[in-house]
Amino acid sequence: KTVTPPVSPGAIPILGHTHRFTGLQGIWNTLEQISKFTLENGGISILKICEYKVYGTTLGLNAEDQTLIDKDYAHAFELLSFLYYERAMKPWLHLPFFFNRSSLKRRQDKLTETVRNILNPCRVYMFLDNTKRRLEIKMNAYNSDESNDKFKPVLNHLLYLADEQNAFSDTEIREHLNTFVIASYDTSTVTFTLLLMMIGWHKDVQDRVYNEIQEVLNHEDRDFTKSDLPKLVYLEAVIKETLRLYPTIPYIARQVNKDLKLGKYTLPSGSTCAISLHGIHRHPMWGPDADQFKPDRWLDPARLPNHPNAFVAFGVGKRYCIGRQYSMMVMKTTIGHIVRQYHVHSDLSKLKFQYEVVLQPIKGHRITFTKR
Ligand code: HEM
Numbered sequence: 001k002t003v004t005p006p007v008s009p010g011a012i013p014i015l016g017h018t019h020r021f022t023g024l025q026g027i028w029n030t031l032e033q034i035s036k037f038t039l040e041n042g043g044i045s046i047l048k049i050c051e052y053k054v055y056g057t058t059l060g061l062n063a064e065d066q067t068l069i070d071k072d073y074a075h076a077f078e079l080l081s082f083l084y085y086e087r088a089m090k091p092w093l094h095l096p097f098f099f100n101r102s103s104l105k106r107r108q109d110k111l112t113e114t115v116r117n118i119l120n121p122c123r124v125y126m127f128l129d130n131t132k133r134r135l136e137i138k139m140n141a142y143n144s145d146e147s148n149d150k151f152k153p154v155l156n157h158l159l160y161l162a163d164e165q166n167a168f169s170d171t172e173i174r175e176h177l178n179t180f181v182i183a184s185y186d187t188s189t190v191t192f193t194l195l196l197m198m199i200g201w202h203k204d205v206q207d208r209v210y211n212e213i214q215e216v217l218n219h220e221d222r223d224f225t226k227s228d229l230p231k232l233v234y235l236e237a238v239i240k241e242t243l244r245l246y247p248t249i250p251y252i253a254r255q256v257n258k259d260l261k262l263g264k265y266t267l268p269s270g271s272t273c274a275i276s277l278h279g280i281h282r283h284p285m286w287g288p289d290a291d292q293f294k295p296d297r298w299l300d301p302a303r304l305p306n307h308p309n310a311f312v313a314f315g316v317g318k319r320y321c322i323g324r325q326y327s328m329m330v331m332k333t334t335i336g337h338i339v340r341q342y343h344v345h346s347d348l349s350k351l352k353f354q355y356e357v358v359l360q361p362i363k364g365h366r367i368t369f370t371k372r
Pocket residue numbers: 179180183184185187188191248249252253312313314315316317318319320321322323324326327
C-alpha cells in the first residue's frame with residue numbers, strides 16, 4: 001500500500017511509519033533531498049530512510065545496489081515478524097507438536113528460505129561490482145589509514161575477516177547480516193517515528209530541543225560532529241523518555257535454564273519466559289507520573305528509579321542491544337537536523353499501536369513538517 005497524503009502549501013507531509021515498503025524508490029542523504037522528494041511526490045516513508053541507513057551501514061549498498069534486496073527480502077522479513085506475532089498470540093501453536101503441522105510453520109519455512117537465498121554472500125559478492133574488485137578497492141582504502149574516519153560497512157569487516165583469517169563461513173556471514181538488518185531497521189523506524197510524534201505534539205519540548213541544538217552548534221550552519229552529540233543532553237532525555245513510554249520492542253524472551261523462584265511462583269526449567277519491557281517502564285518505581293511524558297526526569301538522577309534495570313528499551317543482560325550507541329547517535333543526528341530546519345507537527349491523541357515483535361503504530365501517525 002502506498003499512502004500519499006495531499007500536499008498543502010508550505011507543509012511537508014511525512015508518512016510516519018506507514019505500511020512498510022511503500023515501493024517508493026530513491027535514497028535521501030540529506031534533508032534537502034528528502035523535502036524535495038517529498039514535495040514532488042506527496043509523502044515519504046520514514047521506513048525508507050531507515051532502510052537505507054541499515055542497508056548502507058550493514059552492506060555498504062548505495063542507491064543502485066539496493067535493488068538486490070528490495071522488495072522480496074524486505075517483504076519476507078515483514079511477514080516473518082508477523083508470523084512470529086501470530087504464533088505468540090495462539091497458545092496451542094506454542095507446542096511444537098501443533099506448530100510443526102500448521103500452515104504457519106510451512107509459511108515460516110518458505111519465508112526463511114527466501115531470506116536465506118537473497119542474502120547469500122556469494123550473491124552479495126557478485127553484486128558488489130560483479131566481483132570482489134570493488135570490495136578490495138574499498139578495503140585497501142580503509143586499511144591504508146586505520147585512523148581515518150571513513151565509513152566501513154559491516155559486510156566489509158565480515159568478508160575481510162573471512163578472507164584473511166578464515167573467521168566466518170558464508171552461512172555465518174549471512175546469518176550475521178540478517179541479524180543486523182532485522183534487529184536494526186524496524187526498531188530504528190518506529191523509534192524515529194515516535195520521537196517525531198512526541199516532539200510534534202509537545203511544542204515546549206520541541207522548542208527546548210531546538211534551543212539546545214542552536215547552542216551546541218553555536219548558531220552555525222554546520223554538520224554535527226562526534227563531540228557535539230554528548231552535549232545534546234536534553235535531546236537524549238527526550239529520546240530516552242520516548243523509549244521509556246513506548247519501548248519499541250515491548251517484550252523480550254528468555255529461556256529458563258533452571259527452576260526459578262519468583263515470590264510464590266516458580267518458572268520451570270525449559271520454559272520460555274516473556275519479559276514485558278513496557279511493564280518495567282511503567283512500574284510504580286518510576287513514580288506517580290510513570291505514564292506521563294516528562295523528559296526532565298532524566299536530567300535529575302534523584303527522579304530516576306534506583307535500579308540498574310529500570311530502563312531496558314535496549315534489553316538487558318548478555319543479549320543487550322549491540323546497536324544501542326549507534327542508534328543514539330543516529331537518532332540525535334537525524335532529529336537534530338530535522339528540528340533545526342523544520343517545525344514538526346503531530347496529533348498524539350489519535351495514535352494507535354499494534355503489538356508485533358516491534359511495536360507498530362497503525363493509526364494517527366501522520367507527521368507534518370513546516371520550514372522554520
Ligand atoms: C532505537 C533502536 C533500537 C532499539 C530500541 C533496539 C532494541 C533492542 C532490544 C530490546 C534487543 C533485545 C535485547 C535482549 O533480548 O535483551 C535488541 C537486540 C539487538 N539489537 Fe537492537 N535496538 C535498536 C537498534 C539496533 C541497531 C541500529 C542495531 C544494529 C546496528 C541493533 C542490533 C541488535 C542486535 C544484533 C541485537 C541482538 C543482540 C544479541 O542477541 O546478542 N539494534 N535491540
